[in-house]
Amino acid sequence: MACPFRVARALVVALALLLSSPLYAASDAEVAEIREQLRQLRESYEARLQALEQRLKDAEASKTREAAAAPVPAPVPVATASPGSSPASGIAAFNPAISAVLQGRYANLSQDPEKFAISGFAPGGEIGPGRRGLSLGESELAISANVDHLFAGNLIVSLTPENTVSVEEAYGVYTAAPYGLVPKFGRFFSGLGYMNEQHQHAWDFIDAPLAYQAFLGGQYGNDGLQVKWIAPTEQFLEFGAEVGNGDSFPGSERNKNGVGSGVIYAHAGGDIGASHSWRAGLSYLETRARDRDYSQVDLAGNNAQVGFNGTSHIAIADFVWKYAPNGNAQNTNFKLQGEYFWRRESGDLTYDVDGALGLTNTSAYTSRQSGWYLQGVYQFMPYWRVGARYDRLDPGHVDYGANAAYLDSPAFHPERYTLMVDYTPSEFSRIRLQYGQSKTLAGVTDNQLFLQYILTLGAHGAHKF
Amino acid sequence: MTSFKPWLFAVAFSVWAAPAFAALNVFATVPEWGALIEELGGDKVKVYTATNALQDPHHVEAKPSLIARARAADLVVATGAELEIGWLPLVTQQAGNPKVQAGKPGYFEAAPLVTMTEKPTRLDRAEGDVHPLGNPHIQTDPRNIARVAGPLSARLAELDAPNAAYYQARYKAFAERWSAAIGRWEREAAPLKGVAVLVQHKGFPYLLDWLGMKEIAALEPKPSVEPTIAHLSEVLDTVQHQPVKMVIRAAYQSDRASQWIAERAKINVVALPFTVGGDDAAKDLFSLFDDTIQRLLKGAQ
Numbered sequence: 001m002a003c004p005f006r007v008a009r010a011l012v013v014a015l016a017l018l019l020s021s022p023l024y025a026a027s028d029a030e031v032a033e034i035r036e037q038l039r040q041l042r043e044s045y046e047a048r049l050q051a052l053e054q055r056l057k058d059a060e061a062s063k064t065r066e067a068a069a070a071p072v073p074a075p076v077p078v079a080t081a082s083p084g085s086s087p088a089s090g091i092a093a094f095n096p097a098i099s100a101v102l103q104g105r106y107a108n109l110s111q112d113p114e115k116f117a118i119s120g121f122a123p124g125g126e127i128g129p130g131r132r133g134l135s136l137g138e139s140e141l142a143i144s145a146n147v148d149h150l151f152a153g154n155l156i157v158s159l160t161p162e163n164t165v166s167v168e169e170a171y172g173v174y175t176a177a178p179y180g181l182v183p184k185f186g187r188f189f190s191g192l193g194y195m196n197e198q199h200q201h202a203w204d205f206i207d208a209p210l211a212y213q214a215f216l217g218g219q220y221g222n223d224g225l226q227v228k229w230i231a232p233t234e235q236f237l238e239f240g241a242e243v244g245n246g247d248s249f250p251g252s253e254r255n256k257n258g259v260g261s262g263v264i265y266a267h268a269g270g271d272i273g274a275s276h277s278w279r280a281g282l283s284y285l286e287t288r289a290r291d292r293d294y295s296q297v298d299l300a301g302n303n304a305q306v307g308f309n310g311t312s313h314i315a316i317a318d319f320v321w322k323y324a325p326n327g328n329a330q331n332t333n334f335k336l337q338g339e340y341f342w343r344r345e346s347g348d349l350t351y352d353v354d355g356a357l358g359l360t361n362t363s364a365y366t367s368r369q370s371g372w373y374l375q376g377v378y379q380f381m382p383y384w385r386v387g388a389r390y391d392r393l394d395p396g397h398v399d400y401g402a403n404a405a406y407l408d409s410p411a412f413h414p415e416r417y418t419l420m421v422d423y424t425p426s427e428f429s430r431i432r433l434q435y436g437q438s439k440t441l442a443g444v445t446d447n448q449l450f451l452q453y454i455l456t457l458g459a460h461g462a463h464k465f
Numbered sequence: 466m467t468s469f470k471p472w473l474f475a476v477a478f479s480v481w482a483a484p485a486f487a488a489l490n491v492f493a494t495v496p497e498w499g500a501l502i503e504e505l506g507g508d509k510v511k512v513y514t515a516t517n518a519l520q521d522p523h524h525v526e527a528k529p530s531l532i533a534r535a536r537a538a539d540l541v542v543a544t545g546a547e548l549e550i551g552w553l554p555l556v557t558q559q560a561g562n563p564k565v566q567a568g569k570p571g572y573f574e575a576a577p578l579v580t581m582t583e584k585p586t587r588l589d590r591a592e593g594d595v596h597p598l599g600n601p602h603i604q605t606d607p608r609n610i611a612r613v614a615g616p617l618s619a620r621l622a623e624l625d626a627p628n629a630a631y632y633q634a635r636y637k638a639f640a641e642r643w644s645a646a647i648g649r650w651e652r653e654a655a656p657l658k659g660v661a662v663l664v665q666h667k668g669f670p671y672l673l674d675w676l677g678m679k680e681i682a683a684l685e686p687k688p689s690v691e692p693t694i695a696h697l698s699e700v701l702d703t704v705q706h707q708p709v710k711m712v713i714r715a716a717y718q719s720d721r722a723s724q725w726i727a728e729r730a731k732i733n734v735v736a737l738p739f740t741v742g743g744d745d746a747a748k749d750l751f752s753l754f755d756d757t758i759q760r761l762l763k764g765a766q
Binding site (some may be wrong): 055152175176177178179181182228229230231232233234235236238239267268269270271274277278279287322326327328329330331382383425426427428457460461462463464465 | 516517519523525526527528529530532533534536537547550551552554555557558559560561562563566567593594689690691702717718719
């Protein structure tokens with residue numbers, strides 16, 4: 001099949017010669033000179049070729065004599081072949097790494113997911129167990145590459161089963177920063193906590209822990225700037241600071257100039273012997289909300305609209321510990337992770353009910369609440385893992401001020417037990433069965449059964465810790 | 466007392482600062498390059514090896530310890546050819562160390578320096594864990610180690626110019642010893658020529674090619690896909706027609722599949738160290754191949 005190309009090439013060469021010949025109106029003397037130069041070139045190359053051939057013969061002879069293939073010691077500062085994969089060529093050579101994640105599930109829920117709520121906690125973001133029956137999960141498209149010698153870029157788009165598109169992350173990383181600094185800018189999942197930076201398809205359970213749902217609306221992302229600093233020590237120490245627009249829950253869009261939210265965190269980590277590795281951290285988030293609305297049943301049993309204006313402070317302590325015999329996670333491994341959340345909110349709360357009285361009242365509001373989860377995942381043989389998780393939220397102390405006349409301070413402790421088993425035939429596919437018993441409302445138990453698949457195609461993903 | 470203090474500080478400072486200035490910090494992804502750097506760099510380098518011989522170098526996570534070490538590294542030495550693709554790019558990006566980013570003098574890959582084999586003709590994940598640039602387990606042929614040593618030594622000299630002569634001298638000495646050792650190994654391994662073997666994972670094409678041995682089949686149905694009974698039975702069938710002497714596996718792999726086939730085919734299981742530290746005998750690059758040859762000879766009996 002090379003023939004058409006060869007013909008084409010011959011045509012091109014012929015055409016080039018035709019086009020160039022009129023330009024060469026050279027004199028006889030010039031022609032003779034060029035001939036002479038060519039002859040000299042040919043002779044000198046022939047001599048060098050012969051010398052090289054002789055050296056090759058000698059080298060081969062000595063090699064057979066020694067019966068060893070050791071190379072001649074190279075002279076030292078030699079220009080080495082540029083390390084890196086062999087350069088690709090063609091128009092596609094600069095295409096970024098592209099990958100896609102496909103997900104789908106079957107959910108059997110004993111309670112109506114439309115009525116999902118977490119008693120005593122003002123919800124926000126994407127929370128709840130999702131719809132019943134068969135459905136497509138979130139599909140994800142990721143594109144990443146080095147932009148140039150200074151920046152790397154990453155775009156992750158989420159396509160929802162409702163046929164909407166959302167930009168999950170779209171950020172640049174400045175890769176040339178000195179002193180262990182890693183600046184990142186754009187939209188990204190915050191580095192607070194442990195699980196927050198992980199995408200949903202990388203989680204060990206199909207859904208986020210209740211604490212993530214109650215305090216961060218599932219996952220905390222923001223538009224802004226992040227700077228991480230890695231300490232120049234053998235012990236892993238990482239410090240991060242972020243500023244953002246503060247639009248996402250527990251904050252809200254406030255139509256303000258300046259910075260809407262701030263995050264700081266510190267992580268430490270390392271290995272203990274060859275088999276154990278760990279990471280632990282502390283994070284703090286401060287953001288503000290304006291008219292953050294949700295509905296709540298009041299003392300009279302009416303469905304009231306309440307709106308919060310004020311500041312939200314969240315502190316998180318997280319840890320993860322991983323065990324793999326000799327560091328080889330192929331056959332068996334174990335992972336234990338837990339995070340503890342504290343939240344303090346202060347500001348004012350507007351109570352609004354469309355009852356007979358059409359009452360609206362605004363008064364001071366403060367709350368101190370907490371929650372945590374602990375989960376373990378054990379790979380007991382290649383491809384197969386089992387996991388268990390326990391979630392619990394503490395309604396803590398809520399002071400409604402004058403609104404205490406209409407609203408009751410929460411006393412119920414939401415909790416959830418979850419078990420899962422998954423099968424991972426390769427790095428790129430996973431099938432999971434999960435059972436959960438969720439008690440997020442007093443006296444209501446939701447028995448949740450999920451069957452889920454996750455398929456990853458395209459560029460090789462990163463093995464994040 | 467006051468006159469005593471500056472002196473004390475000077476001592477304290479030099480004790481603290483000396484190790485930092487004395488050595489080039491090298492981050493080796495796998496033990497073979499860590500060992501080679503030690504041969505080439507002597508006491509002028511401080512080597513950190515990211516993985517051990519009992520780990521599959523492909524299945525490693527970007528652990529906090531690796532990020533911290535990459536942060537302090539002057540040079541990262543990797544195999545390349547996508548062996549470390551799952552974790553090294555993430556480690557170097559998160560480390561905030563511009564010196565060791567791909568393409569910089571502080572980043573060195575070994576695979577482009579050797580002739581790769583088993584380049585897949587069809588790039589498709591349905592074929593298992595295939596590597597587009599060829600089989601990345603290049604360290605099992607000592608001639609490949611020799612091919613990497615020269616440019617790696619040159620890189621050390623480039624990064625640490627004041628010690629260039631030292632690196633050159635060490636390289637020369639190493640290259641001579643290595644060349645002599647290859648000759649010895651080849652003589653010792655002469656009886657292995659033409660010996661047919663099974664491999665658990667396709668991790669040894671360079672070793673088998675060097676010693677003139679023949680790979681009849683792999684126990685993994687596709688690269689990095691765990692052996693299945695169905696596939697093992699097929700391999701057992703093959704072995705009935707084409708007798709083999711032994712089945713070879715790397716130290717980090719489970720021995721179940723090799724044992725299964727060995728019992729039924731009445732052949733030996735040979736667990737090779739695969740890299741430095743893979744067994745008690747393989748303490749450095751020289752003893753790695755001493756031990757490899759001895760184990761193969763024993764398996765061939």
